[in-house]
Amino acid sequence: MNYRTFVASQSILMTASSMVFPFYLLLIRNIGDSYSQFGLAYGLFALTAALTHPIIGRLSDKIGDRSLLLLYTWGMAGVMIIVPLIETISALYILQIIMGILGAVQKTTEKTALARQTAGQHTGQKIGNYHLWTSVWGAVAVMATGYLIDFLTIGSLFYIASFLYMISAVILMRSDYILKDQMKEKPVQP
């Protein structure tokens, strides 16, 4: 995984997440019929994220950022195809817990990967660059969705997001493959 593919895959997943976020909020509000349920759903997300952060941090040192990022992208691709189906508040709570864990995975690995990618050189510049592109894509997605939602159902929005997460995962998986190829080829080149 090199810096470019990392930024590309992160940009795609940012696109996906900013696209569905406002509608996900709406969904939570519609399923929960009181603000206390809304609060609990959000609290569960934040709390599981908080509790899993240290574990994920350690895990990332052991198994590497790439595997965790793959877990996140595939995980979210899966979650997004479940979201349109849920109808009950308890299903929503479970989903919030899963998303809490996955969210923590993303938050931690995003940082560890960036730190390892830059390896002390031009760190600020690279992080700046990283945030530029991921945020630009996020912003574009939010605006585009505003227009698209007139033509799409909210359900199909989640499916599109899932598809984007899947692409992001595939890019990550492919990238390593290419990288290894190049590494093999490298010694041949003088």
Next chain:
Amino acid sequence: MLKIKWLLLCLIIYVTAFYFSLHVYSRQSVTITAEDAGRLLPVRMKYFRGVHSTKEIQQWVKEAHETGETISIAGMQHSQGGHTLYPNGTLLNMTGYSKILKFNPQEKKITVQSGVTWADIQEKINSYGLSVKVMQSQNIFTVGGSLSVNVHGRDIRYGSLIDSVDSFRLLTPDGKIINVSRKENSELFPFVIGGYGLFGVILDVTLELADDELYQHRSAEMDYRDYENYFKEKVKQDDSVKMHLARISVASETFLKEMYVTDYVLADQQNIKENYTELKEEQMIALPKFMLGVSRYSDWGKDLLWKTQKEYFIKNDGKYETRNNVMRSDSEFMEYENPNRTEVLQEYFVPVDQFAEYINDLRAVLEKEELNLLNITIRYVGHDEDAVLSYAKNDMFALVMLINQGRSEQDIQATEKVLQKLIDVTLDHDGSFYLPYYSYPSDKQLKRAYPRIEEFFEKKREFDPEERFKNLFYERYGQ
């Protein structure tokens, strides 16, 4: 190669899951929950159709005709008795069907698609010195919705909305488009206006307009026993009074005793009208919203709201305002989003001469019962039996009550118990009640208030034998 295998495996699992999810979703998404402004009737509908063109509506009505599905027609959905909803049916959202088709300032007529709101019309005609004849006090509603409930408003000279309708086009249950006016297909005219969406889709409407005039507010405070005479002598007989609005206290200290009134009197100097013609926008939301909020939960809040409101209105005595601006009263501050509670309306009509005794009887009931009554606005509507479901069998005062209540089954039952008593009191005074609200009235009460209700439903079944246009109001009372 191992990586490719993994990638393929993941993709296969993903595609399978995706397909499975989509399969389940496409079956499940046949239902969408919809609600009207009363928020007591969440209903699962099959389709939500945002209407933009006549062709689309015609197409959907024909499709429904073939598949045997039902259609409910929705504007702003401020009717509160499920008039825009029916389980597993198609909801036609008319708000996008909103073009102004023709406007003739000389003839004082305007033709609009039924999803146009009063606000749209006001913006169009204000600069021509014209104004709507009859509409609600607020301008957020669609013309089609207003026609379907045959509204009335602050105006005291032009009657109910039906009186200002020239003609309209109706899309019938079998997908045909017909003109309806007092001359053409005239038998339908009094059924479709005040027809609660049961006869077809009102496509476009030609309305008669009035001159925009400059009014001067005339406000006064009075005891409820003096109101009838005040109205008869100072308002009704004085042709220069064009609009009228009153409030009676729901605050504990002055409960159903103290009143204040505002008359809108044609100003002597119409030449200064130009200074006031700019259409006003709602500005102060936070303060009234806060005060209304406090009044929901406490008696002192109600007292405070009453005093402030009264002072505010009395202070406006002598103020100049154009007719158009009087007809765009604030509404945003009333929006209420508590998930467990809601605010419902009731409107009772009582003959002018029976007002004081009626209020005494209402008070007697309300002092014994639990009801979180937040506001009562009083307006006047002259005798008018043009519509089959006419509420003004006499010259009537119309009392609109704003009630805060819970959304649970028990809450609904508790409110029903009290409201049925209030309705009995109203009917005993030869009164009537308005139909766009939650189905609290019993069948018996409905029959007493609307002697022609059977005729109305029979005509509905005759005109729409397959019951293509259906809503919860029809289901509750008509079947």
